[in-house]
Amino acid sequence: MPPLSTALPLPPHIQPAERVVLFDGVCKLCNGWAQFLIRHDHERRFRLCSVQSAEGQAILRWFGLPTEHFDTMAYVEGAELFVRSTALLRILAQLPAPWRLLAGLRLIPRPLRDWAYDRIALNRYRLFGRYDSCLLPSADHARRFLHD
Template sequence: MGVDKLPPFIQPGERVVLFDGVCRLCNAWAKFLIRHDRRRLFRLASVQSAEGQAILAWFALPLERFDTMAYVEGDALFVRSSAVLRILAQLDWPWRGFGLLRICPRPVRDWLYDRIALNRYRLFGRYDSCLLPDPDHARRFLDG
């Protein structure tokens, strides 16, 4: 696969997790990945960042209102429960075990995912602006 077939800012072999940078739950997910991705498989980008916006545009996803986490592996895009479970399946145990939930039918998984995603601000709150990564975590974030 040539670099020209990859979304912007993504290098061959990179795995990128796009998350809502003002959502408290989404930020907790990003911090979870930083803590538990010991092999440093994943890079992170908020959907509000220039990099996140370019990747969303490349996949023709909404730029203003984005109600799901997205995971990009090469030129493939995964969203909603499929994204979460694909990521968890690549982490070390015990988190890898949650990847087995893929046996549950996707419409059921996505329905549950949507209940949380569509109510995440009400349930968990939001920040006024995107949080900046800690200096020691900055290299985990995608940047141009």
């Protein structure tokens, strides 16, 4: 009898050990975050995916998250999902210094971190603006984005 696999099933479009950052593609703050990751993720640990893309929508559905109205960044490591401040801090911890030092904010209790995160997330369009449609990655950045 073949051994049973103990690995968790993976969300659609995600490979084992792949790290994917889901972000709101029309939000100017979120697009700035994606550009920040492209600029500072020298080891190319992260793939990016807009929640409005077909791939993003499939991943959201996989985890039972809303697909029409999404107020948080999501971060997927293989089969695990992280949201809100936990997602942000897990990503920062994998970036080079000085950015990884910000991951020390995880010492703040999660309810307090998430409260602060939510204040920004829920007001991001008013504070930072929005695009009429998702911006397409430039040709040199396209390989950083998750797509079929």
